[in-house]
Amino acid sequence: MNWDNALLRYARPVPRYTSYPTATQFTGAIGPSHYARWLASLEGQSLSLYIHVPFCQALCWFCGCTTTVAKSAAVSVAYASLLVEEISRVAFAIGGAGAVRHIHWGGGTPTQLGISSLRRVLERVRARFDVSDDAEVAIELDPRTLTRETIEALPGLGFNRVSLGVQDVDPAVQTAINRIQPIAFVREAASCLRDNGISWINVDLMVGLPRQTEGSVRRSAAATIEALRPSRVAIFSYAHMPWLKRHQRLIDASALPGPRERLSQALAAAEVLEAMGYLPLGLDHFALPGDRLELASKTGKLRRNFQGYTDDTAAVLLGIGASAIGSLPSGYVQNESRVVDYRRAIERGGFAIARGIALDDDDRVRRDIIERLMCDLRVDLDDTARRWNVDRASFDDDIAALGPLVDDGLVRLSGRRVEVDPSARSLVRSVAATFDRYLSPAPMHHFPEFLHRAEHSAERGPSSGGPSGAMARDGG
Numbered sequence: 001m002n003w004d005n006a007l008l009r010y011a012r013p014v015p016r017y018t019s020y021p022t023a024t025q026f027t028g029a030i031g032p033s034h035y036a037r038w039l040a041s042l043e044g045q046s047l048s049l050y051i052h053v054p055f056c057q058a059l060c061w062f063c064g065c066t067t068t069v070a071k072s073a074a075v076s077v078a079y080a081s082l083l084v085e086e087i088s089r090v091a092f093a094i095g096g097a098g099a100v101r102h103i104h105w106g107g108g109t110p111t112q113l114g115i116s117s118l119r120r121v122l123e124r125v126r127a128r129f130d131v132s133d134d135a136e137v138a139i140e141l142d143p144r145t146l147t148r149e150t151i152e153a154l155p156g157l158g159f160n161r162v163s164l165g166v167q168d169v170d171p172a173v174q175t176a177i178n179r180i181q182p183i184a185f186v187r188e189a190a191s192c193l194r195d196n197g198i199s200w201i202n203v204d205l206m207v208g209l210p211r212q213t214e215g216s217v218r219r220s221a222a223a224t225i226e227a228l229r230p231s232r233v234a235i236f237s238y239a240h241m242p243w244l245k246r247h248q249r250l251i252d253a254s255a256l257p258g259p260r261e262r263l264s265q266a267l268a269a270a271e272v273l274e275a276m277g278y279l280p281l282g283l284d285h286f287a288l289p290g291d292r293l294e295l296a297s298k299t300g301k302l303r304r305n306f307q308g309y310t311d312d313t314a315a316v317l318l319g320i321g322a323s324a325i326g327s328l329p330s331g332y333v334q335n336e337s338r339v340v341d342y343r344r345a346i347e348r349g350g351f352a353i354a355r356g357i358a359l360d361d362d363d364r365v366r367r368d369i370i371e372r373l374m375c376d377l378r379v380d381l382d383d384t385a386r387r388w389n390v391d392r393a394s395f396d397d398d399i400a401a402l403g404p405l406v407d408d409g410l411v412r413l414s415g416r417r418v419e420v421d422p423s424a425r426s427l428v429r430s431v432a433a434t435f436d437r438y439l440s441p442a443p444m445h446h447f448p449e450f451l452h453r454a455e456h457s458a459e460r461g462p463s464s465g466g467p468s469g470a471m472a473r474d475g476g
């Protein structure tokens, strides 16, 4: 069997499953009053925070994040005041929250707030929540706007992990996406971060960008690893959606690789990373042996959330800031996406929730199945049925739908244990989609025409930062 043909044949227009149900299922039926009730039931629970900063110095043409060009420093300072207010309000609604184990700043480019505003917001977090001494405090960084002063200030603010957006080191590709960033410059930033005690460095790479070829992607991946030796790497596939992201119209669509080329680029990048000592995790992440993600993966504790892959085991993720998504035991919530709407809601004295979804029992069971597939490439449905106390026959139709993949050797079925062949990991979303009750059933055959536009769904896309970057991303 031609493996590439098989992978292309089964590619489907499916989500990336950074949540289940996915953000496309969120509706305005869930609002601030639901959020207030859901928060009130969280007392004592450990939690994590995602703080979104929707500002950048300039827009990269490929970007799918919720961000705009910052108009002035005053706008950033005013936005920080809103974050501070929201943090206090959320903490008050919870009552006595448990320990905070992860704080992630994403965007946009969080450092656009300026060090004093970052400090102000983090001081409020620490004043209102019990932040564990060993908490991971991460931030997405745009190497182009990073100064030595900023880097030197980060450890003092408690940051211990950073995500650097690299995407591609080829000058022709960088020109085609409006992100000129010499690798020597990024190397210097990484070295300065390490000199200042921040050794946990994540990097984003991309495939499917204009002017990329399989060869250029190989060279770019190798040069990035040689220069930076990050602990984690994520390889994202560019999604060209100019109807959703107007600035993507600036990209020359005729220079974009087709579905087959994109697949070979992704496989080539993975091959380079593995040859350079990285271990593949889930759909598109790689980690050095001994990294916390790799250890979580080994022990079956890898998790999937809006930050991509994580070792965070907290049951609650609070989203702070415009467009931020929160994940609570009762459901998902998302803040107003536009800063102006977010500001109005916070200034009115309430929460800024614009949409969300309440989870029912079936959602929770299927979320568990989909998360295990996306993290481990396998799931034991009998074990799932036992743990959730549901009829094992509930999954009969889902198993039957996997038939063609099983026949082609891409998925193994032993009893009710489903396992995706590691060489077919790019298809894990399609396998997970089989268990998604919100998707209309689609036969498992011939979807190559969708591959190009289906790579990113509603939840995720590269930002200034890296794989743990995340996520209140609208288009990607």
Ligand code: SF4
Pocket (backbone or CB within 6 Å): 055, 056, 057, 058, 059, 060, 063, 064, 065, 067, 107, 108, 109, 142, 165, 462, 463, 464, 465
């Ligand atoms: S890729 Fe990063 S730096 Fe570029 S526009 Fe998007 S969020 Fe901003």
